[in-house]
Amino acid sequence: MSAPRAIPAPPPPGRRASPAGLSTEQLVINMGPQHPSTHGVLRLVLTLEGEVITDLEPDIGYLHRGMEKLAENRTYAQYLPYTDRLDYLASLNCNLGYCLAVERLAGIEVPERAQYIRVLLAELNRIASHLIWLATFGNDLGATTVFLYGMRERELMVDLFELALGARLTYAGMRIGGMPYDLPEGFEQATREAIRQMRPRLDENDRLLTGNRIFQSRTRGVGALSRADAIAYAVSGPTLRGSGLAMDIRGHDPYCIYERLDFEVPVFDEGDCFARYLVRIEEMRQSLRMVEQCLDRMPAGPVRAKLPRAFKPPAGEAYSRTEAPRGDLGVFVVSDGSANPCRVRVRAPSFANLQALGVMTRGSKIGDLVAILGSIDIVLGEIDR
Amino acid sequence: MPDASTPSPLYLTLHGLWQRTGLPEGWWLVLWAVVVAAVILAFVLLTVLILIWLERKVSGDIQSRLGPARVGGRFGVLQTAADALKLLLKEDLIPACADKPLFVIAPAIVFVPAFLVYVVVPFGPRLVAQDLDLGVLYVVAVSALPALGFLMAGWGSNNKYAVIGGMRAVAQLMTYEIPLGLAVLAVVMAVGSLSTVAIVEHQRLWHIASPPLALAFIIYFVCALAEVNRVPFDLPEAEAELVAGYHVEYSGMRWAIFFMGEYAYLFFVSAFAVTLFLGGWHGPFLPPVLWFLIKTYAVILVIMWVRWTYPRLRIDQIMRFGWKVLVPLALLNLVWAAFWFVR
Numbered sequence: 250m251s252a253p254r255a256i257p258a259p260p261p262p263g264r265r266a267s268p269a270g271l272s273t274e275q276l277v278i279n280m281g282p283q284h285p286s287t288h289g290v291l292r293l294v295l296t297l298e299g300e301v302i303t304d305l306e307p308d309i310g311y312l313h314r315g316m317e318k319l320a321e322n323r324t325y326a327q328y329l330p331y332t333d334r335l336d337y338l339a340s341l342n343c344n345l346g347y348c349l350a351v352e353r354l355a356g357i358e359v360p361e362r363a364q365y366i367r368v369l370l371a372e373l374n375r376i377a378s379h380l381i382w383l384a385t386f387g388n389d390l391g392a393t394t395v396f397l398y399g400m401r402e403r404e405l406m407v408d409l410f411e412l413a414l415g416a417r418l419t420y421a422g423m424r425i426g427g428m429p430y431d432l433p434e435g436f437e438q439a440t441r442e443a444i445r446q447m448r449p450r451l452d453e454n455d456r457l458l459t460g461n462r463i464f465q466s467r468t469r470g471v472g473a474l475s476r477a478d479a480i481a482y483a484v485s486g487p488t489l490r491g492s493g494l495a496m497d498i499r500g501h502d503p504y505c506i507y508e509r510l511d512f513e514v515p516v517f518d519e520g521d522c523f524a525r526y527l528v529r530i531e532e533m534r535q536s537l538r539m540v541e542q543c544l545d546r547m548p549a550g551p552v553r554a555k556l557p558r559a560f561k562p563p564a565g566e567a568y569s570r571t572e573a574p575r576g577d578l579g580v581f582v583v584s585d586g587s588a589n590p591c592r593v594r595v596r597a598p599s600f601a602n603l604q605a606l607g608v609m610t611r612g613s614k615i616g617d618l619v620a621i622l623g624s625i626d627i628v629l630g631e632i633d634r
Numbered sequence: 635m636p637d638a639s640t641p642s643p644l645y646l647t648l649h650g651l652w653q654r655t656g657l658p659e660g661w662w663l664v665l666w667a668v669v670v671a672a673v674i675l676a677f678v679l680l681t682v683l684i685l686i687w688l689e690r691k692v693s694g695d696i697q698s699r700l701g702p703a704r705v706g707g708r709f710g711v712l713q714t715a716a717d718a719l720k721l722l723l724k725e726d727l728i729p730a731c732a733d734k735p736l737f738v739i740a741p742a743i744v745f746v747p748a749f750l751v752y753v754v755v756p757f758g759p760r761l762v763a764q765d766l767d768l769g770v771l772y773v774v775a776v777s778a779l780p781a782l783g784f785l786m787a788g789w790g791s792n793n794k795y796a797v798i799g800g801m802r803a804v805a806q807l808m809t810y811e812i813p814l815g816l817a818v819l820a821v822v823m824a825v826g827s828l829s830t831v832a833i834v835e836h837q838r839l840w841h842i843a844s845p846p847l848a849l850a851f852i853i854y855f856v857c858a859l860a861e862v863n864r865v866p867f868d869l870p871e872a873e874a875e876l877v878a879g880y881h882v883e884y885s886g887m888r889w890a891i892f893f894m895g896e897y898a899y900l901f902f903v904s905a906f907a908v909t910l911f912l913g914g915w916h917g918p919f920l921p922p923v924l925w926f927l928i929k930t931y932a933v934i935l936v937i938m939w940v941r942w943t944y945p946r947l948r949i950d951q952i953m954r955f956g957w958k959v960l961v962p963l964a965l966l967n968l969v970w971a972a973f974w975f976v977r
Contacts, residue, residue: 276798278794278795300950390946392946393693463944463947466948467947614948614949
């Protein structure tokens with residue numbers, strides 16, 4: 250966790266005379282925590298020179314629930330639903346990261362079918378999460394219709410989750426050692442049908458936005474993040490790949506069955522909002538491909554490893570790295586040999602990505618800030634934890 | 635067609651009745667002005683109700699949802715009326731630190747000009763409240779007033795978002811007022827009159843059919859979008875950036891008056907586009923008034939379509955586009971029109 254930081258003092262009352270002899274003053278605005286474009290309860294302290302941002306200080310903590318402390322008083326299995334509330338738009342990816350860490354800690358072998366199901370659901374969840382991003386990003390830029398289209402498309406994914414896991418947002422969809430139960434009857438057909446409907450709809454959204462002059466003028470060259478800065482700030486996920494670094498943990502440090510899947514990692518060099526947009530749009534297509542491959546190759550068999558009733562992993566520590574929709578999700582679990590984890594520390598991708606906001610927004614306008622914040626796609630649930 | 639300058643039979647009948655009562659002629663003029671104002675006001679309010687409903691239905695259709703579907707039958711016809719009732723009953727809130735006189739008067743300064751411009755709208759032959767000789771100039775002058783109201787609202791609210799919104803509104807309206815005026819001037823050049831009635835009567839063939847005026851129409855249309863603060867030019871109230879811009883502190887009926895002003899002005903800019911470029915009330919078979927309304931609503935639908943399709947521009951892009959593209963283009967167009975219409 251970051252060290253406690255004092256609320257920034259307002260800039261000195263610098264009354265300056267403009268060339269015309271008028272005295273001007275900088276304006277400090279508290280954008281958020283209640284604001285339509287801060288994507289949750291993020292507060293941004295902006296210092297404005299007219300419309301231009303001269304200083305920006307993100308202030309977080311409005312959604313702090315003490316997730317790390319909570320873990321100390323829960324068993325390993327009981328903590329799983331809490332991970333849903335990290336990145337609540339991609340709960341299954343958070344479940345997966347946590348389960349992998351605990352399984353590594355306890356040395357559990359997960360059945361192959363369960364691994365396929367996990368990857369399949371995680372990729373579907375990535376699409377759902379990216380669709381929410383598309384919706385809100387459009388809304389940030391004033392394209393209200395894109396918001397509803399994104400939500401409409403996401404419904405296809407959410408229906409699949411409801412079918413498979415019985416919930417639509419926070420699924421608690423995995424268990425340590427595998428899946429809670431096998432996929433229901435008819436899930437495969439439903440998924441194939443959803444993919445069939447999804448492809449043209451992605452193209453439709455593509456046509457609506459990508460070539461649009463106004464959309465391009467709002468995103469191209471806006472919020473550029475250089476490759477060096479991206480690395481320095483430990484940015485990950487689509488935000489990193491939009492800055493020209495082909496770094497995807499699914500490819501570089503494969504977990505589950507990703508090394509058996511055939512997919513491409515979209516990378517764009519510009520580092521601006523448009524590049525990040527293109528990365529995510531392409532990622533959705535790649536995820537659809539991965540889901541199809543999972544369906545084709547999924548073996549039969551059990552979906553859950555046998556665990557002792559009193560699950561007590563041996564003392565030690567384990568770290569898992571997974572590629573969540575927002576980037577590199579790290580989960581570090583320490584066991585002291587008891588039924589409760591000694592510590593569960595989460596390295597949230599949004600947290601690191603948000604740090605780069607200052608570099609990206611330097612000298613830009615208020616309208617740009619909204620576009621940039623939308624393009625790095627933060628979720629306050631995993632930033633504040 | 636009857637000469638538009640002769641009074642309508644209805645007017646003559648009523649005037650005749652008045653003269654029989656023997657009351658002074660001056661009173662008649664005052665009374666007639668009040669009656670006309672009331673009729674226009676009723677028309678404007680009714681139009682606003684229809685437009686808000688239409689906007690909801692159109693946006694619903696574009697966004698693949700239903701829009702209002704319960705109040706007043708399957709099509710939610712009474713939704714706006716229900717909303718208006720709700721707004722009327724809301725508490726009248728004035729922020730403690732607001733500049734009260736400015737805050738209170740600002741909605742009126744926005745709405746009244748939007749109502750005043752209807753005076754010269756020629757709905758049909760002889761169906762115009764007052765056929766001013768300087769009609770077009772009057773419109774351009776009056777429609778510059780709301781900028782003042784926006785600034786007063788923004789400043790008076792004592793809210794930083796509102797101030798930025800107010801400043802944006804003034805900057806934007808000032809910028810687009812100029813190319814709009816120049817585009818309209820091209821039409822005036824073609825007709826040789828500033829009277830709106832004369833402009834319509836001049837259009838045996840729609841003005842848009844002549845190349846310089848077609849360009850003028852495009853310039854006018856873009857400026858009109860900016861004048862009514864609609865996407866892609868809705869910067870003054872950009873929800874994603876400024877929450878609600880200049881009217882962020884307004885609620886209840888005061889807010890509703892801003893809203894009404896916006897829609898009244900939306901109808902007006904469309905009606906004015908029809909008057910200047912699309913042949914006004916001219917059209918075959920149907921009565922002239924109907925033609926006028928059909929054309930106006932067609933323009934409105936296009937504006938709504940644009941709103942629900944495009945993202946919004948950034949303030950500096952809007953200013954750059956206004957000053958560096960539209961103003962020179964409108965000036966060149968004016969020169970072109972001058973040579974084109976030289977007789």
